[in-house]
Amino acid sequence: MSFYTSLSGLQVAQADMNVTSHNLANVGTNGFKKSRSDFADVIASNFTTDPRRQVGMGATLKQNVQQFGEGNLKTTTSGLDLAISGDGFFAVRTNGLNGTLAYTRNGGFTVDSNRDIVDAQGSALLGYPVDANGTPTATDMGSLTKLTIPEISGTPKPTANVALDVNLQSGATTPANAFAPSDPSSYNGSAATTVYDAAGNAMTMTTYFVRDSANDTATSTAWNAYSYVNGQQMTTGGVAATPVSFDTTGTMLTPTAAVAYDSFTPASSGVAQSFSLNLAGSAQTAGGFSVNTRSQDGAAVGQFSGISVDSTGLVTASYSNGDNKLLGKVALANFTTPTGLRQVGNSYWQQTGVSGSPQLGQAGDSGYGGLMSSTIEGSNVDITEELVNLISAQRNFQANSKALDIQSSLIQTIFQIQS
Template structure:
C-alpha cells in the first residue's frame, strides 16, 4: 500500500510542478491568469473500521483552480489597447472555419486592414453593441452582438456651388500699372483663397485677385488652380464698384461663372461667387466673413474608447462618429471557465453561461484605453512554490525508496 501512497504523492507533486511551470512560462503573456493546484487526502475505510486506526491512502489533485486576480497594468498609449479594470471579459468572435464566441482579458486590439474590424493578434473580432447617431445602444443580449467596424471614410461628397466673401478693400490702394498676371504680385493689390470641393469630395483652391482700377472701382479675377474662371466666355474679370460711403453697388447679385473642370479631375461644375456686404474704406484689406457649401469625404484620422466602452472615430473632414459600444461578459463562476489557449476562455457547465453587458453597468468594471493588463503571475511567489513542489516530489521519492528497501529486506529474509 505504501508504494501507491508514495506514487500518488509523486503524481500530485508532478501536477503542481507542471502548473507552476505553466505559470512561469506565461509571466509575460497579456491577460494570462495563473493556476493553483489544490489537493485532498485519500482515506480508505469502512463502517466497521476503528476511526483511531485509519491510515491514509495518499493524495489526489482536486483542481487546478484559475486565479482571476488582476494583473499589472502597462501603459502603451495606443487607443485600441484596452483593459477591463474590474470584473468582465472581452467577447470576441474567433476566426477560421469553426467560428465561436470566446472570452479574453487580453485587450491588445488593432484594425484589420481588409475588413476594418477591430481584431486581436489572432484575428478574432471584438464584439460590441450597435449604437445610433447619438450613441444610444440599440441592441442587447447575445443576439445583439456585432463586430465593431471602423469605416475608413465618412461623409457624402458634394460639389461646391456657392462661395460668399465679405471683404474690405483699402480705398487708398495704388492702381497697378502692369497688366494683371497672377504670377506678378505687383499687378494686383490683394488676394483671398477659399477651399472648394468637386463632385467626388476632393478639395481644390479658389483664388480671388483684387485689382484697383480707379476711384471706387475694382476688378476681381478668379482662378481654380492655374485656370481663370470665365463669365459668358470672358476672362476679363468681374468689375466691382462702391459708392461714396464705401458700400458695394455692383455686382448686386452673385457672379455665375461658366462651367469648369476642377483641377482634381472631377466632373464639370458651376460656381457662384457672392461679394454682398463687402466694403471699401480707409482701413487695411481684410476678410470679414467667408462661407461656402460643398463637402468632402473624410479619412479616418483617429479613434477613442471611453471608460464606458464607447468607440468613437474622428475623420479629417471634422466628422465624429460613435461606432459601437464594447461588450463585456461575466460568469457566476469564472474559475470554471475552460482554457482554450491564446488567452481565450470558453463557457462550461461549471462556469455557467455568460452574462453580457457594458462597462460600468450591472457590476462590470470600467474600461481603460491605452493600457494593457499583464499576467497576474508573481515570479517570486511562483519560484517559492516551485521549490516547495520539488521538495514534495523528492520527499515522496524518498518514501518510495524507503518502502522499496523494506520490501527488499523482507524478500531477502531466510528461514
C-alpha cells in the same frame, strides 16, 4: 502499497510545479490569470475499518483553480487598447476555433484589412448595435455583431456658393504690370478658398484683387477681381474681370449681388459645375489687405482618420470631413462561476456547464467593471509568490522521492533476509 503512496506524492508535486511553471511562463502575457493547484488526501476504508487504525494512501489533484484577480493596468498610446477595471470579459468571434464565441481579458485590439476591430489572433471584438444617440438597440446574445469601421463617411457635394469678406487697402495703387496670377507684383492681394467638385475632390479657388484707378470716379474707387480654380480661370458671361467699387467711406458699391461664374469642368471629376462668389461685407480701409471670413457650401467625402472608445464602451470613428460615426458599444460578459471556464489558449476562455451561460452587460453596469481606453491589463502573476511556490513544490517532490528511496531500501533488506 507504500510505493504508490509516495508515487502519488510525486505526481501531485509534479502537477504543482507544472502549474507554477505555467504561471511564471505567462508573467508577461496580457490578460493572463494565474492558477492554483488544490490537493486532497486519499483514504481507503469501509464500514468495518477502525477509524483509529486508518492509514492514508497518498494524495490526489482535486482541481486547478483559476485566480481572476485583476492584473496591473498599463497605459498605452493606442485608443483600441482596452482594459476592464473590475469584473467581466470581452466577447470575441474567434478566427481559429471554427468562428465560435470566446471570452478574454486581453484587450489589445487593432484594425485589420477588412476594417474590423480584432485582437492579435484576428478574432473580432463583439458589441451591441446602437442608435444615433449611442443607445444599444438590442442586448441579447444574438444581436452581438462585429465592430466594423466604414472607410468613408458622408456624401460628396459640389460647391455652389462661395463667400468672401475682405478688406482692401484704400491707399493701394494700380500695379505697373498687367495682371498675371504668376506675378505677385501684378495684383494687390489674393485669397485662397478650398472648394469641392462633384466627386468631393478638394480644389483651390484663388481670388485676386487688382486696383483699377483708371475707372475711379469722383465718388468711388475701382478694383477688379479675378478667380481661378486649380489654375482654370473663372468667367462671367465670358468676361474674366469682375468690377468691384467702393464709395468714399469704404463701403462696397458693386457688385450688389453674388457673382455667378460660367459653368466649367474640373479635370478632377470630369463633371461640369458652376458656382457663385459673394463679396458681401467687404470693405476698403486704410489698413492692409486681409481676409475677415471665407466660407463655401461644398463637402468632401470623409476618409477614416481615427477611433475612440469611451468609458461606457461606445466606439466612435472620426473622419477627415469632421463626421463622427457611432459603430457600436463594446459588450461585456460575466459568469456565475468564472473559475469553471475552460482555457483554450491565446488568452481565451469558453463557457462550460460548470461556468454557466454568459450574462451580457455594459461597462459600468452592476456586476461589470468599468472600461478604460489606452490601457491594457497585464498578467496577475506575482513572481515572488510563484518562486516561493516553486521551491515548496520542489521540496515536496524531493521528500516524496526520499520516501520512495527509503521504501526501496527496506524492501531490498527484506529480500536479503530471505536469501
